[in-house]
Amino acid sequence: TALSHDDVDTLEDATVDYVGLWLGRIAIQERYVSVSREDIQARIDSVDERITRVSSEADRRRLLSAKADLKKLLRRRDEMLSRDSVAEATMLMMADCFDEAFQRVMADPNSRENITSGLKVAVERMNIEEDLDYMLDAEIETLLAGAS
Numbered sequence: 244t245a246l247s248h249d250d251v252d253t254l255e256d257a258t259v260d261y262v263g264l265w266l267g268r269i270a271i272q273e274r275y276v277s278v279s280r281e282d283i284q285a286r287i288d289s290v291d292e293r294i295t296r297v298s299s300e301a302d303r304r305r306l307l308s309a310k311a312d313l314k315k316l317l318r319r320r321d322e323m324l325s326r327d328s329v330a331e332a333t334m335l336m337m338a339d340c341f342d343e344a345f346q347r348v349m350a351d352p353n354s355r356e357n358i359t360s361g362l363k364v365a366v367e368r369m370n371i372e373e374d375l376d377y378m379l380d381a382e383i384e385t386l387l388a389g390a391s
Contacts, residue, residue: 254344261337264330271327275320283317 290310297303 257337261334264334268327268330271323275323278320280320283313283320287313
């Protein structure tokens with residue numbers, strides 16, 4: 244075909260991004276299932292109860308810090324489903340872009356201009372979501388660090 248090395252590299256990079264999103268979705272789903280909202284809320288309630296009973300100001304500050312951390316965890320957990328939806332939509336869009344590039348190659352395997360312009364359009368559409376990929380990667384790192 245008329246695919247250049249750059250075109251193949253572009254497709255390869257997009258494929259790696261796709262697999263990264265897929266793994267990210269698995270991590271999000273596993274984390275969402277492993278930490279229940281009710282469990283986190285029960286821990287917050289327990290810390291609240293302990294705050295009312297402590298006499299030391301240092302202990303009170305530590306417990307307030309723990310409560311703030313638990314509330315952040317609860318917020319992040321609630322955001323996981325929307326992040327998963329974004330990752331899923333991105334993956335669907337990427338699959339569509341891959342299919343579009345494939346159809347262009349199959350329609351006219353020798354037309355370098357048609358293939359290159361089609362790949363550029365597909366890659367531009369995928370790059371729109373690149374920032375979301377980075378956000379997802381950062382969230383996954385945070386979740387994995389919290390799990391260990």
